[in-house]
Amino acid sequence: MSDTPANVSLAAPPVAPAPGPITPVTGEKVRWGIIAPGHIAEKFAKAVTSLPDEAELVAVGSRSAERAADFAGRWGIPHSHGSYAELVARDDLDVVYVASPHNLHGEQAELAMRAGKHVLVEKPLSESLHSSRSIIETAADQGVFCMEAMWTRCNPLVMQARQLIADGALGDPRFMWCTFAFRFDGDDSHRLLDPELAGGAILDLGVYPMHAAHVLLGAPTGITAEGTEHPRTGVDATSVAHLTWDKPGGTTFGTLVSSIDARGDQRLSVFGTKGQLVLENFLAPLEMTFTPEGGEPQKFVTQDAGFLWQVQEVHRCLRAGKAESSAVPWQSSLDVAALLDQWRAGVGTGTVGR
Known part of the structure; x- marks a missing residue:
C-alpha cells in the first residue's frame, strides 16, 4: 500500500494542438x-x-x-x-x-x-x-x-447524463462514485498481469471510470491514489483514486475504484444538491435513472450499449x-492520460508521464 499526501494538486497537462480540417471521406462506405x-x-x-x-x-x-x-x-x-x-x-x-x-x-x-x-x-x-x-x-x-x-463517451445515455449535470438538474454535484472490478484468474503471462505490456487494473479498467468522471464533471483539480500491487507480477491489482473538483458552487469529491482482484460491478452514481443519477452498468449502459429532489425516478433508455x-x-x-x-476530443485524452499517470504513480506501479 502506498503512502500518499492528503491532497495532490494537478499540473495542467499539455494543451492539445488545434486540429485542422481533413479531406472528408466521400466514398459510399x-x-x-x-x-x-x-x-x-x-x-x-x-x-x-x-x-x-x-x-x-x-x-x-x-x-x-x-x-x-x-x-x-x-x-x-x-x-x-x-x-x-x-x-x-x-x-x-x-x-x-x-x-x-x-x-x-x-x-x-x-x-x-x-x-x-x-x-x-x-x-x-x-x-x-x-x-x-x-x-x-x-x-x-x-x-x-x-x-x-x-466508446462509453459516445453512448447516448452518458451524453444525456452529462447534459443533465450541465443543465443543473442535479444542482451542484457533491459526490460521485464509480467502480470497475472483476477477479482475474488467468496466467501471469496474460497482458493484464504483464508489466512489459503495461498491464494492471488502472490502464485496462480504471481508464473507464476516469473518462466517466472527466466527461461528466470535467478535469479534476486534485487527485490522490492508493492501492495494492499484484503479489507475483507487481502490476496494480486493486486501487482507488480520490478526486476533487473545486468550483464556484463548492467542492465535488469523487472516488474511482479499479480492481482485477475483486468480484465487483460497473456502477456509476452522481449525487447533487437537487438530485442524483445512477447508471447500474456505466460500461455498457442501456438504462439510466435520474431522481430529482422530492420527485419520482425518471428512466432513460437506449437500444444499444456496444461499439x-x-x-x-x-x-x-x-x-x-x-x-x-467532440465526444472524445484530443484534450480529454491528454487530461485522462495525465490522471492515469498520477494514479499509477500514487500506487507505485508507474511514473508520472512527461
Whole structure:
C-alpha cells in the first residue's frame, strides 16, 4: 500500500494542438482496416458488420499471417496481412482501428497515420501522457483524424447524463462514485498481469471510470491514489483514486475504484444538491435513472450499449472532415492520460508521464 499526501494538486497537462480540417471521406462506405485481431477486435468487427450500408471491413493485419487469415475468414474480410506495414500501405483503406496492447498503441498508430490513414486507437490512447501526446501531435502534423476508442463517451445515455449535470438538474454535484472490478484468474503471462505490456487494473479498467468522471464533471483539480500491487507480477491489482473538483458552487469529491482482484460491478452514481443519477452498468449502459429532489425516478433508455455508437461517431467525423471528435476530443485524452499517470504513480506501479 502506498503512502500518499492528503491532497495532490494537478499540473495542467499539455494543451492539445488545434486540429485542422481533413479531406472528408466521400466514398459510399467508410473502409476499415484492423491492426491486431484479438478479443477486443472481435467486438469491433461485430459493430462494423452491423452497419453494412455505411461501412466495410477491408483488411486485417497481424504479426502472424495465420492469425490474420483466420480472423479475416471468420468476419468475411477480403484481405489479410502478416505485417502491419503491409496493411497501412493499402490504398483502399480510409481508417485503421488499432486494437493492440497499450504499450504498442503509439508505434502502431503513428505507423498508420504516417501512411496517411485515419485512426481509432483502443483505450487508453497509450500507456503514458508522453506517448499519448506524441500520438496526437502526429495526427495534427499528418492532418488525419485520430480518436481514442473510449466508446462509453459516445453512448447516448452518458451524453444525456452529462447534459443533465450541465443543465443543473442535479444542482451542484457533491459526490460521485464509480467502480470497475472483476477477479482475474488467468496466467501471469496474460497482458493484464504483464508489466512489459503495461498491464494492471488502472490502464485496462480504471481508464473507464476516469473518462466517466472527466466527461461528466470535467478535469479534476486534485487527485490522490492508493492501492495494492499484484503479489507475483507487481502490476496494480486493486486501487482507488480520490478526486476533487473545486468550483464556484463548492467542492465535488469523487472516488474511482479499479480492481482485477475483486468480484465487483460497473456502477456509476452522481449525487447533487437537487438530485442524483445512477447508471447500474456505466460500461455498457442501456438504462439510466435520474431522481430529482422530492420527485419520482425518471428512466432513460437506449437500444444499444456496444461499439456501435463509437463506430458511427468516427463515420460522422470522417464525413464532416473533422480531425477530432467532440465526444472524445484530443484534450480529454491528454487530461485522462495525465490522471492515469498520477494514479499509477500514487500506487507505485508507474511514473508520472512527461
